[in-house]
Amino acid sequence: MKKYITSIASAIILTSCATQKNDVSMAKVEPEKYADFTLNTDASQLSENDQKMLPYLFEVAKIMDELFWYEAYGKKEALLNYLKGDKEKFAVINYGPWDRLNNDAPFIKGIGAKPAGANFYPTTMTKEEFEAANLKDGKSLYTFVRRDMNGNLYTIPYHEMFPKEIERAAKLMEKAAQFAETKDFKTYLLKRAQALRTDDYYESDLAWMNMKDNHLDFIVGPIETYEDQLFGYKASHEAYILVKDQEWSKKLEKYAQFLPELQANLPVANEYKAEKPGSDADLNAYDVIYYAGHSNAGSKTIAINLPNDERVQLEKGTRRLQLKNAMRAKFDKILKPISELLIDPKQRKNVTFDAFFANTMFHEVAHGLGIKNTINGKGSVRQSLKEHASALEEGKADILGLYMVNQLVNKNELEGDIKDYMTTFMAGIFRSVRFGASSAHGVANMIRFNYFKEKKAFTQNADGTYTLNYENLKTAMNDLSKEILTLQGNGDYNGVAALVEKYGKIPSGLQTDLDRLNQKGIPVDINFIQGLNVYKK
Template identity: 25%
Template sequence: MKEEFSYIVDQFADLQILRYQVPGFENLSLRQKQLLYHLSEAALMGRDILFDQNGRYNLVIRRTLEAVYQYGTVDKSSVDYQAFEVYLKRIWFANGIHHHYGEDKFIPGFSEAFFDAAVRSVDVSLLPLKAGETVDTLLARLKPVIFDPTVMPKRTVQSGDTDWIQASANNYYGEDVTQAEVEAFYGKMKAEGDSRCPLSYGLNSRLEKENGQLVERVWKVGGLYSEAIERIVVELEKAAAFAENEKQRQIIATLIDYYRTGDLRTFDAYSILWVEDTDSQVDFVNGFIETYGDALGLKASWESTVNFRNEEATRRTQTISENAQWFEDHSPVDQRFKKERVKGVSAKVITVTMLGGDCYPSTPIGINLPNADWIRRDHGSKSVTIENIMEAYDKASQGSGFSDEFVWSDEERNRIKTYGFLTDMLHTDLHECLGHGSGQLLPDTDPDALKAYASTLEEARADLFGLYYLADPKMQELGLAPDGEAFKAEYYKYMMNGLLTQLVRIEEGKEVEEAHMRNRQLIARWVFEQGATDKVVELKKREGKTFVVINDYQQLRALFGKLLAEVQRIKSEGDYEAGRSLVENYGVKIDPVLHHEIRERYVRLHLSPYKGFVNPVMREVKDDSGHVTDITLDYTEGYAEQMLRYSRDYSYLSL
């Protein structure tokens, strides 16, 4: 009898750790498995990079805590130690000392006295001391960062009347660099560059001052993060030997060249080759890609995913991408902002085999790249839906009690049970396959005009595109939606999440910071307010609990279309003030009474608002001669076990 797969691995603080399956892996050829193996090794080699990008003290704090966890001679049954263990697990999850979504610094539940004694209980040779440093100086350096709430309180600040660079604790800029200096530095580069095909200035560097002058320290071989990047390159070189075709081999070679030179022109060349490869079954993302973590949306965090195409499920996304021009032509946005000819929208459903960097342990469920608008315009985009991750989320949530607690009635519950997983995937397909690739900038619009609000507005644009079309009869005509009722499941879940349930992810007294959460609240609150007179959507009370009730699904769809038109206008024209107003007025503030209620309801259910994953362990099987005969996957590794192994085997950056 086949043993049932266990999705849930661990649960602590506001987090639940899951594992995902990799169906179909056993059916791949040995060459494909070896390609996936080396790409997966490359996905793990850059782990330390993200820790350092998220904060200049993260690596030394993580290594100190791990030394205590493994070698400290403290009372492990004490309340302090149990709080210490949770604190370390949270740092592993967030890749640093700040919450991965909320951005606020973690408050340790253990005392300074305990920490002091715990660190001193470790053999000094096992502590991450700098040359000439003592345990005393190590503690003096770390205790304010860990315990003082006024020191580095927020990882990234992207709103308010303050210097966002100075207020952010991330490590993308030198400590004495200001927001005005950053904007002037890169503004000059943009003014002197090619406006039609602009480089992603600042994407792969830290901006610092030397002798009072701003200089970029590029992340490359021989530059910043060289120790880790060299290891990534070695595994990419090994992967190239197993490439499925010459085009894929060229993609890997160009990425290696980019890592060696740090040249952003080479990054663009790599991105173009990558987006045009629609033949390879195995695919990957590896590099400095997304800019959500930078206050100004310039610097990219390091991330990686490795995957192979789910051939059967991809037929769904291929249908969507083949009709991309129809969706573009019928969009409710102004004709000036539509693409006359949609180019190269490729879409697929993938099975992920390894997550790394900013995609681990918390991962996206869909990806659309490249980010450069001019590459999208001239060469298209590649979109993926990660179905095995979505399936893991779905399976782990069954029987949690969430639906009974937060969904208004059996009508909505039954609809969600029947259509929820399908419409989730369809919304993700539309968001990634078409939403991000839709529309166009006006010729003179600066692609960075929306600054810190760009990420939120771009996610809103893609979400709205998916929501609007999910209810279109075209979805039934294409055989994607089973009937005209299915879309209501996603509409209800989206409004419930945007207005209510995602609030559990934020500490009381705080505001919404993360771009995706701001996007969802912005959309939900805007359409709620716009439809208030007609009671399109209501918040109703029952037994002291607040619920979402949708009275008119078609009118709600019309409101999604109206907001989509405005967000596209803002992006196309680079209307910073309108974008700022939309985000600040709808996406940031929280009703404190409602916030308290939602968090209390979650506590009673013992639900974790955030989920992340452990990776399967990928192993080479060799014969007596040392030749690889197979690659196997092991799903039994625990959370702490995996994190400690990664710290032992994939930690290359010096302090």
């Protein structure tokens, strides 16, 4: 890393935050929001070569973790050396001094509001200044924006900002590739190592799509753009180490074949579903044994849909990875207790793990449906909707995932009662809305709760529990699907902003319910106990 840049940027972010301290309220230090859970798997299914590869992958993941600290906050050591006990633990969970599950409120005195652009941009930069600068590669996923000595904006590619770290990670991946037991896995590791060096991920994304038979999987690099809440342009470094569950994956194979039919049947005008999802998509289940960087910050993902590159999605599709052990942890420790407090006793039996698994899986599948490029020449949906793109995309995936479940149950291609899926989906809203307004998933769930309430998809009883009206929920599901797909296809930034303004806030009644969950000590998310020494059962 270029230390002089790091030092200057860290000083700027710390100073800038401190000057804003009167503009924000302090959050509590609450590590108990997170239930500890050990990430492990049945290591006997891994070969000797897999076992030899793992130490290299863990080291690469740790490097991604350090890079994300810089992207999210600045200089990690300057913060953690200052903290002790619960404050230090909470800062590690949040990758900085802001509570990600409380709208990024600071929990350390002297620290102000989190910059919307995190550490990707100068904290003194305005949106208007950025747009006026018209920087080469300014909207690239893989550049930082900085000021020169004269105060002018310029960009630095990631691989130039982190030269030593990137080179070390790439060499470790090349060493790991020596132990790959399939040609496709070896090819991916080598191409991904080179991609880290160049910030050109297209070929490595294609190589990752070609992997089918390897037990180990490794997702690494700058991937998701949620951390950039200024524009949603900049990708954050992260990593996952995964072990494929062969038995569960076999059960999921058949669903990929329905994607073209499901796309064609979406409840929206034809021009908003004209793109065809790639035919090489697949669904698999995994035990995850390590999260690093963005994926480990605050609320933890329990399923993955990648690559994000629209070119790869249209050419090859995406891979959907269900993280079964992490999913089970959230169901047992969070979703089930929530349902016992907030769902009508007569409908609680309809909250099941199988429905939770399917809803989560089809959420990821639904990311591949709809449209990636606007129908009116505004470019990609992501760039047109800017900082609102992520929240709307998550909202689309949630509601279209339920739509797909309903379609497949009606076709007798998915077992179970649709009431199970819908009731579990509603309980899932209460779980995810607790992530807050700083989370794309949190905003998406706020929108959906308020939209469902307006459409009378549920009623609240005198005892505070919720009863679902399944027919009204189906109508709301179709209407919201159409609205979101239309906004995306039109690249309607103002329309999305209006949707977020109208529906993206927690009403007082719901806040009372969320407070009840907190009073009962129901955790909001998971904190992983993980590492090379703990992954074996």
